[in-house]
Amino acid sequence: MKLYGYWRSSAAYRVRIALNLKQLSAEQISVHLVKNGGEQHSQAYDRLNPQHLVPTLLDEGQEDELNLSQSLAIIEYLEEKYPQEALLPSNIEHRAIVRSMAQAIACEIHPLDNLRVLQYLVNDMGVSEADKMRWYHHWIIVGFTALEAQLSQYSGRYCFGDTPTLADICLVPQVYNAKRFNVPLDDFPNIVRIDQTCNQLAPFVDAAPERQHDAS
Ligand SMILES: N[C@@H](CCC(=O)N[C@@H](CS)C(=O)NCC(=O)O)C(=O)O
Structure with missing residues (x-):
């Protein structure tokens, strides 16, 4: 997996915590939100995430590579795919x-x-x-x-x-x-x-x- 994020992005910070709680690793790729007007607006990142926001998770371990935006959707995806440690109660x-x-x-x-x-x-x-x-x-x-x-x-x-x-x-x-x-x-x-x-x-x-x- 690859996580496109930025050290000070709180949405990326959420996904980092979730990965750590589940003991999963992802390659961290930095998208500098300020430098050069913000790398989130670059053409290369636009192809990954047209919302121009971090984080984006790439999961290449699929038949079709999964490219996912929105931290809550990413965390719920991880939760369903890797149920341990659970991040949501059973009830x-x-x-x-x-x-x-x-x-x-x-x-x-x-x-x-x-x-x-x-x-x-x-x-x-x-x-x-x-x-x-x-x-x-x-x-x-x-x-x-x-x-x-x-x-x-x-x-x-x-x-x-x-x-x-x-x-x-x-x-x-x-x-x-x-x-x-x-x-x-x-x-x-x-x-x-x-x-x-x-x-x-x-x-x-x-x-x-x-x-x-x-x-x-
Ligand atoms: N609802 C989105 C929010 C993502 C978001 O707002 N990311 C911020 C950093 S925390 C961002 O990329 N901001 C870039 C900008 O405002 O140009 C999520 O949960 O992933």
């Missing part, structure tokens, strides 16, 4: 709750603070750097407020119960982003606690941006 209701938490991060928070959105705000709409940061903080705080309430109900050691799941895989990269841009996390004790707990596990530690070969 149907519990699986739905974990997906609900994962999507609260991946579909509600992350897209609003994505690089291309921030670039559009500043470059096309003339938003100041200070207002861009207000926007960034705002959507993390709105999303984390809702997630914190879910965690009060469902969390154990991790987001759901006492085993890391897809929800933790989405949480840790989003907390990384929040810390990177100094979003205050005092109102989110469960989020902070679970992030710390996850970051004691090797699969999370090894997937961290600063540990990647393209980190600069």
Whole structure:
């Protein structure tokens, strides 16, 4: 397998954690999101992923090579193909709750603070750097407020119960982003606690941006 990603991409970070939890290896190929206007917009990458987003997973171990975009689809593919270690609970209701938490991060928070959105705000709409940061903080705080309430109900050691799941895989990269841009996390004790707990596990530690070969 090949994973096209970028050290600071939180969506790629999710897939790295999932691969590590499942003890799977993939060749990591860096797509620099900033250099030369962003390699995600290059012709070569467009052929792989017309969405111009990372990650992309290539699985050549198929009769027809599989080329997959979207981190949640990639992780669910890995989950179905390599059921151990399970990233979703066995109970149907519990699986739905974990997906609900994962999507609260991946579909509600992350897209609003994505690089291309921030670039559009500043470059096309003339938003100041200070207002861009207000926007960034705002959507993390709105999303984390809702997630914190879910965690009060469902969390154990991790987001759901006492085993890391897809929800933790989405949480840790989003907390990384929040810390990177100094979003205050005092109102989110469960989020902070679970992030710390996850970051004691090797699969999370090894997937961290600063540990990647393209980190600069
Ligand atoms: N929903 C997508 C989001 C992917 C995404 O937004 N990737 C970001 C990095 S975290 C990206 O490639 N951004 C490039 C850009 O905004 O130009 C997923 O989960 O894979």
